[in-house]
Amino acid sequence: MPEIRVTPLGAGQDVGRSCILVSIAGKNVMLDCGMHMGFNDDRRFPDFSYITQNGRLTDFLDCVIISHFHLDHCGALPYFSEMVGYDGPIYMTHPTQAICPILLEDYRKIAVDKKGEANFFTSQMIKDCMKKVVAVHLHQTVQVDDELEIKAYYAGHVLGAAMFQIKVGSESVVYTGDYNMTPDRHLGAAWIDKCRPNLLITESTYATTIRDSKRCRERDFLKKVHETVERGGKVLIPVFALGRAQELCILLETFWERMNLKVPIYFSTGLTEKANHYYKLFITWTNQKIRKTFVQRNMFEFKHIKAFDRAFADNPGPMVVFATPGMLHAGQSLQIFRKWAGNEKNMVIMPGYCVQGTVGHKILSGQRKLEMEGRQVLEVKMQVEYMSFSAHADAKGIMQLVGQAEPESVLLVHGEAKKMEFLKQKIEQEFRVNCYMPANGETVTLPTSPSIPVGISLGLLKQEMAQGLLPEAKKPRLLHGTLIMKDSNLRLVSSEQALKELGLAEHQLRFTCRVHLHDTRKEQETAMRVHSHLKSILKDHCVQHLPDGSVTVESILIQAAAHSEDPGTKVLLVSWTYQDEELGSYLTSLLKKGLPQAPS
């Protein structure tokens, strides 16, 4: 029995370290290759020894697909390809291919230079890894090999994020990566056609949340920022360099312009300028409005937002600072946070999801005394706000996508088990499909029953379709033919053609039955009576009385003859071929019962 098997190596009932193995029709595909922000040990990368203990991964995987450039989706890629060893193709979109190596290098620097980790992947490894990447266009059907094809769909979320359809013959799986069903200030909404996959693997970060309108959240955000700077406080907004940062920059930029504000806005990382440049060059991946007006005004050229210098953090007076990384787990955002945390006039706004174990997660869950390195305790007096700007679909959005794609079953990843449970029930109720939520290392097996494509000779098909158009064809009619199987080539042709093609002669099997009737009349009259009798019963059939005195029903021949000994008996010779077996047999038994008395 053919089946689809799915095993998450990461992101199973968890957020972070996305890595999902899919086996479909004998092909093995790895979806994403991420790192976990909550761990600093072995657990930060997926356990690739699950795929094979010895031997290169290339022999076990047909391809790897990366959905977008966030490190929890691509952070383990150089480790996977260069240190564990994989030489097959890695597919991602052009913007992902452009931005991914920069974030990997950033990640490497923090790990090696700042934390002094040994045995980490090197810059050269990132380069070598990126050489294995094949860039894909949206909606392009990429033929990985003769049977396996993949296709990318727009996912919103971040620049270049894509959902992927993986297809072999008539079986298919769709993996959403992270996606967003409502357009925001710089990206469009995810979209997929009614592709009816056997399985939809969807993220479920906001499985239980239904967010209010984006406008309200934006107004709230601006109000909070404005109030804080008005009373002379400093606002820290931890972000990742690419993605939410650009959306919030656009938001603040337009607000500052409208309100004519002078309070400085800084962006903390050297990446900004470059990051904005990527947005300009890949503007076809942004939303409709930005694309339409980019010739007149490029939304990614900011007037009010300037580069941040470390020394600015100690400047007196209000300011707004965007700093990386977004979960306050390391780097500049954490440094600034430590400086400003003690003052209740200040505010930190967390615009996205924070993984367990990060400082961001701790302060969001209400912790106000944080244990820092060296047993130092940091008291958080500044205001902590959470604004969901991270571009994940909420429960409504996830349901919407399931409705769009119409999968036969759904599998949840990239979320918390409790929340998944809730969404799973909802999906099963509403769509009446099975929904799975495997933990890491747990395999879900789905039996599939793919139909088999064959070539039917046009003659046979047209003959059948022509009959299908007749009004009598209300009963299901049967098509008869012969399937010729030669190598892997399957053709359905009429039986006559099959025999002819193979040089076989038809063997005709014919039956002739003698039916004795008591009838004193002449043979001709007997034949006439047989004719009118059959005609009255077999209304749907072609019953004919031929000039030579014989009667036919379709292709069955009935002749009346005198009995050699008994003049009061006539012999009916009923003759048919094996192909007319049912009707022939029926006629003999019908005639055996005798003919109705002719009206005299």
Add this chain to the structure above:
Amino acid sequence: MKLYCLSGHPTLPCNVLKFKSTTIMLDCGLDMTSTLNFLPLPLVQSPRLSNLPGWSLKDGNAFLDKELKECSGHVFVDSVPEFCLPETELIDLSTVDVILISNYHCMMALPYITEHTGFTGTVYATEPTLQIGRLLMEELVNFIERVPKAQSASLWKNKDIQRLLPSPLKDAVEVSTWRRCYTMQEVNSALSKIQLVGYSQKIELFGAVQVTPLSSGYALGSSNWIIQSHYEKVSYVSGSSLLTTHPQPMDQASLKNSDVLILTGLTQIPTANPDGMVGEFCSNLALTVRNGGNVLVPCYPSGVIYDLLECLYQYIDSAGLSNVPFYFISPVANSSLEFSQIFAEWLCHNKQSKVYLPEPPFPHAELIQTNKLKHYPSIHGDFSNDFRQPCVVFTGHPSLRFGDVVHFMELWGKSSLNTVIFTEPDFSYLEALAPYQPLAMKCIYCPIDTRLNFIQVSKLLKEVQPLHVVCPEQYTQPPPAQSHRMDLLIDCQPPAMSYRRAEVLALPFKRRYEKIEIMPELADSLVPLEIKPGISLAAVSAVLHTKDNKHVLQPPPRPAQSTSGKKRKRASDDVPDCKVLKPLLSGSIPVEQFVQTLEKHGFSDVKVEDTAKGHIVLLQEAETLIQIEEDSTHIICDNDETLRVRLRDLVLKFLQKF
């Protein structure tokens, strides 16, 4: 399968393909050479043009002198320029299901088709094709609308009058169908019918046909198209290039195994080498400027101009031209330069990798930044303040009949210091220049046409091996001006089928198979029988379901359970359905073994007689006779159904069913 040929222009094609149940228009080219018959539309009133003498017939009759003007022995129509549309009468265009666009030059007739023929279908094109096509249309509309001309000449179109006119007006075809330019409103409406597609995207049309655009290497987003079903494949090749310029390289491999390959859009200047022409362009430009003259380059606002600017970027400093201003004047100049930088995914590998740095893919960004290249929407406004001579001006339209180029021709034409360099191959430069004669300025002809030449075509055809090639008739004979060049035509076996405007071709196609899906339950029930090594057969009896042009075979329904006598049976209920056919039989029956089998099954009085063609087996007691021949068996018995069925099944044991 039929091909309706609506355009006679080999590089501006418009064909309609009927394939299975779909009607597909391939490109929508607009033949603009008709405008060469008209007087130029000057931006600033030109005394020279307005004082041209009216034309009169040989006998002195001057009733046409309002419509026709004479300039240096050539006659021009003094009217709003008009375009030669594709045929609209050959086929009912409201039945067209989809239009496939191959590149932005081949969509200029789109508004005429989508807005005025009852067309209700979808147009497919890539994003660069749409965006740049929009720019070309916008420019065209702008050029024509900003100089409104009161006069619309129509007398000369009268057939009896047209006969009396001098060439080329006399020979102009289909003048009655020539139309004025569309409006921006029509352009917007036409373009709103476009659905964007990406290379190698498979698009299903009504479940019957699949179409796929492939990179053609000629322009940003330019495509060839594959139109196929499971058993037939048509390749439509239009405007392709194997040279490495800015677009993504041509995808040749996907064209393999075509039944029919329709080939259009080859180079219009088969004897010119584009690289040599670029070199000549640069050296002539430098020479003129050094001598204190101005250079005028009539061009389209997108396409080859990107490559020319890139060449100049590398050439300017070494040629000592750093201080010469370069102007690019077009209502869409800014948009074109901006758009060129955002289509990284559609560019050649070199340019793509620049974006990863991230740097703009085209160096004209730097030319603009350093103020070496300036762009203006028109000669009015800022340009008149910045204008410095000597300079180089890129501007349209290449026909020299409208656009800012008309102004520069009038301005610079009188001085032999200046040079006009023709790079666009779409218009004959001599005809383009005719209404400006006599002319003192130098004219250089450096046509740059990167599309396939005949050597490349013959190599391509050898590689992709289509069964049949279809092309415009122009490609099956040498160009009229070089009739001895037997190498300047398509040479293939079997010879290419050629078409001309308003012709309908029946394509040599034999459809023999169609895809059908066998449901898994049915597949499980099949019993394959190996007939020859490697070949197996299985008899199939199944129910055919057809929906949306997709065919599926399902297992036959189970015989209905007898309704246990509750309902009164009518005699006819028992009549078997004659459509339930038994399979065919094959094989032969070895008499001896058959007799043994009969005996094993309890027939004791079996007697065998030989006949001319076989044997007769007699079962005396049962008065039954079985005639066995090589290819037939005949059982003749009394009406004893049990006996007959037993015998039948014994016979069937020796035969194979199909």
